[in-house]
Amino acid sequence: MQALQVIDGSVLEGGGQILRNSISLSALLGKPIDIRKVRNGRKPPGLKNQHRTGIELAAEIASATLTGATNGSSTVSFAPKQITPGNYTADPVTAGAATLLLQISLPILLFAPSTTASTLTLKGGTNATNAPQIDYIQHIFLPFARRHFGLNVDVDVRRRGYFPKGGGEVHVTVFPGVEGAKLTAASVLERGAITRIGGIAHVAGLPAHLAKTMADSAIARLAASGFTPDAAVPVPVEIASTREKNENTVGGGSGVVLWAELAGGGMIGGSAVGSKQKDAVGVGEEAANELIKGLEAGGCVDEWLEDQIIIFMALAEGTCEVRCGKHGLTLHTQTAIWVAEQLTDAKFDITVQDSGHTIIRCRGIGYTP
Template structure:
């Protein structure tokens, strides 16, 4: 029986598509998604989304219909997930990180323990998706520590809007012998133990990276995050100018992250753009990080929605303390998709302190064995 997914629910964007396709592939459930990206103008698939579901279809040996640009209805009937070496290229500045979001859960659960590789092309640093540095410094350290993921990411070439052309190599190590994801319990924030960062530029004068880093450092110090503050916090923001052969086009950006004693991590980022001076870009990233820290949760607003699918797949009960700003629309959408396609049970509560707690009893998903597949 085909499961129907309404792509206009809540956030109404590409996240519904990515999470639905990933879960359908893992669970062997044919799905039909209608009103795809109904909350966007124009609605329907763009290059980036089409490339992502085509990648998932290749990994999962799926029958895919409706995967054309502008399409508002997609049908996906998965088969066997196979480890291998896969390449995806939207031929635009479409985000490589969003291609990773749809494909990573599949390759974590291949029938054998054979590692897989992804060569993901497109944009690496844009405003409409997590920067690749955020994935490397915030998402993956958190997911590795708390869910047991093992993933390596190597940025071979940066690609900036509007030309794209970046290239990211990812190695995914699935669990051996049907290993399940571990449940996460991240309820104590603790102190800020360190703030790290990277200011990256390409095709531009080197001093702009240093200026971005200095702008972020000064802003953080104004809010009490500095080595010489009353409560000392080490702050280390690297400035990196990429070699011309390692980039396509010119661009810049900065990603910051705060490591918390309780095992959480908060990120902040900004992307350079025409008309914005480097100091302002650095301050924007710092302000984003400060806002995340002052919300007083263990994860930031972007990390909270990215971990929902892993909470649903993990074994046992996961619990994560979010900030006082409540759940984002993206997070509520991710929970809705997980509840449509899995038996995971989510419970969202708001404490007297104002913090939102997400608890999830996961399904303890394991990769099907060869005998399971032969008996289908």
């Protein structure tokens, strides 16, 4: 067994991301860790239901000895043994984000020693604030990760879950590569033209016309900013509007996720979640404004994709390089890099171009089980 490594959970953004990335890397590398001052940057600090559920899921997959995994705990010890492929279920019994359960478990299962797929049944919130919506994972993160890292993952949303009732259900199929396969190194430096803008506006437990209103308002906002099929260089804009069947949701809710596909292989997203305080027009405009902001920043990835790919850059073989926007690296991205460098031999190099764009380069460890 390797020596215990202590991770300071209060560093930089001091939230749940340190927990998720540290546990994933611990499981893959067989490194026992203590995470102290868990979520020290949050009020209240310590584990919440969804964090505990995610750690317990990772412990089950990695046959880990786990201590301190109780709600409110500020110290967690995780000692992995062996990653076992299989069929796993996790349920925070709240509106806790199913996508955050995926973030902690996906890197582990990608390298399960098997030639057959593993499955995850993840329950909770599918479309919540303070976490990627499941549609972001389906239409932005996974297409990017498939193209540039070679991930082979399918996501099927069986039931949507909104705050505060949750109750969503997502089925994930993780196909491992052949034994000994490594993640490919992503090189995404050239942005190229916007080739398409896609999106989905969804409602559940609410009138169907609200979804169309959100989609139409997003299209109108994009058109006002010059992203329109009538522009000199036409950009197809296709935003679907859907209403979930009553039996496919618990409670009501709504949301919008938009994405811009770039010729150079990049993806930029924008999203918004509905609430009683927002009208449908405002929700559509909010998502469009976020997409416009990401496009105007000039990177090949948006600020959310930017931090989610760091762990895969660290695990990949060779040198990854990704052009980010002019906003500078987010605290989440800086934190993900810090965790990766604490637990792996990956080396990151951050440069800011004269144009203001930030380039992340990483010499990955070429991880194999």
